Amino acid sequence: MTTVNGTVAGDVLSQYQLQSQSPAKSELGKTEFMELMLAQLKNQNPLEPQANGEFIAQLAQFSSLEEMQKVSGSLDNMVGEFRSAQALQASAMVGRSVLVPGTAGQLEAGGELSGNVAVQATTSNLRVSIKNSAGELVRQLDLGSAQTGYHAFSWDGTNADGDALPPGKYEVVAEGSYPGGVEQLGTLISANVDSVSLGGAGEITLNLASMGSIALSDVYQIN
Template identity: 30%
Template sequence: METSSVPSLNGAYGITGNPVANNEITEETFLQLLTVQLQHQDPLQPASDLEFIQQMATFASLEQQRITNDNLEVLQVYQGSINNSNALGIVGKDVKIFDGSVTHEEGDVHTFYFQDDSEAVRAHLEVRDEAGDIVYTTQLPAGQDGEQRFLWNGRDDDGNVLPAGKYEATIRLENADDEYFQTPVFQTKRINGVSYENGTIMVLVDGDRLPIEQVVEVYEPGYAGTNTAEGPEDGGGEEATSDPDFKTNWPFTVIAGGR
């Protein structure tokens, strides 16, 4: 029995071009199909007005979707350009930024803030060096909603002056049920520059690159103070609490209620 090949529908009806992958139909393919359908419909049984209107509505929808997608791409580029320009405006400004790290030099006193919670009974502070080793730990009073401030003069648990380098302070709050939860630590720092990395804006502070999303407030230079200040040589400062469970060799000052 002889066999014969059957031409593809595309070839039979004059539709050219590459096949559409994943069964997706493009605007051009749809228009070709609609044109071929009109050319080859039975003159005695043409497509009904309703069917034709539905097909044209589908075509209009595809066209609108294409235009919308093009506009969205333009808006994304435009928005990215605006964001980049706005980021340049904070260079040289002081910002409040979620960041517990500092570049310490001998004699510096670093000012940190943390978000307190009324359900907390105490805050546990840890300071780590670049190697991740804990160099200072203590407890801070807690239990007030809002910002709390503490100062660190760069000394360890024994009151020894620590060498210059990178350090990071973290705070964990403890509630009455002995449950612990992390709370953000933030500082006021000067923005030295910005960089653009893989579509993300990074701010340059103290030699670090941090996502701009970590910036929560922007100030004119000097308005909000700085993250370091000259402290007393003996590292003294007022005692934060009379609780005997707290260490007495405090290199920290806690100021209740924020700045």
Template identity: 30%
Template sequence: MSLLGGISSSSGLAEGTQSADSKAKLEEDLNRFLSLLIAQLKNQDPLDPMDSNEFTQQLVQFASVEQQIFQNANLEKLLEIQQTNQISSMVDFIDTMVEVDGKKLPLDNGRAEFTYSMPFGAKSATIVITNSSGVNVHKSDAVLDQGKHTFVWDGKDNYGIQQKDGSYNVLVSGLNQYGELLEIPHTVYGRVTGVGANEGNASLFLGNIEVGQDKVLSVKEVPTKKTN
């Protein structure tokens, strides 16, 4: 899939040419069949003519296949129109902040935001952010109070060094009073930089992170970066 000007589409060139290729192959086979048929008719024994039922059935089969190819071509056009409409309807998402399910965390302009829902009975919990190489770039304690919490990362690692914008991974893990692992669901926020469709499914791009439209939980304005 290519991304151009914030709008992407898996144009389905491979799929779109299937009907054309099938039609060309059918025409080639039909021409070959007709050439053989004409040659046989010219050279047939007048006293023992060919049985017309066989080549009539073959002609019917060719007609049936041609009709199916025509229907497939129309279906491909309808799917392409539907996909284009999907992309057009999502353009308004560009330059908004969306909340999505997932662990991929986009760092954009030195800022990343995510939420986590702390269950009851948490004794300890940790936030860990790693880069694309799996290196731990941030580690801190999570809030243990039950409920949903928002965490904003300034993009600095454990040594105060600013990290590059891009895709990171976030994990919030914790233990209860019995030392048992807790399930701590979390969501991430990201600025939509492009929209597209892949195999008929609508997608949003948060930088280089692609997420399905069905993963969007909420939408809000992009926060303005404070200046000193």
């Protein structure tokens, strides 16, 4: 690039150097780029004018910069629209129930506690035990033989005598009988979505009744 007049060009460069040190603006935009190029043209040595090729190359750089800024702006708009859509979808989940990995669930007054058992291999006897907060067994559900897959269970909130138990949090323990003995199996618990949180990076967190928070990606099923 041809050297420009030291006084004028130096002032322009000093001006933008000071601006670049400011936290409010640390990048050279297309307006500043054009002003620098015009300053160079006005103050170039008339005996050694800038070659056409160099001038065209600078215009190409300016055009590339402008296109990159347009693409960046479009991407920002797309990200904003995507996050808005996520927030709208997330808000529609409030009040619904979801199936999430867990070993305890909330029994509401007059309600039931339900979920699924993940059976990894066929079992001759699938059993679900319900325990209260003191660890005492309050009900046992015998589901019989079960093939590999997910098997639903539901507890109506009563004990073996048919008496209704108080609302609260109850532990769920699923076991399967195999030739080698009894094995504990994984469970999915149904829980109500009380509220939804949307993080700054767009991540969605579900706040579940008496089960805390869980990422949307960890939800197995939306009921």
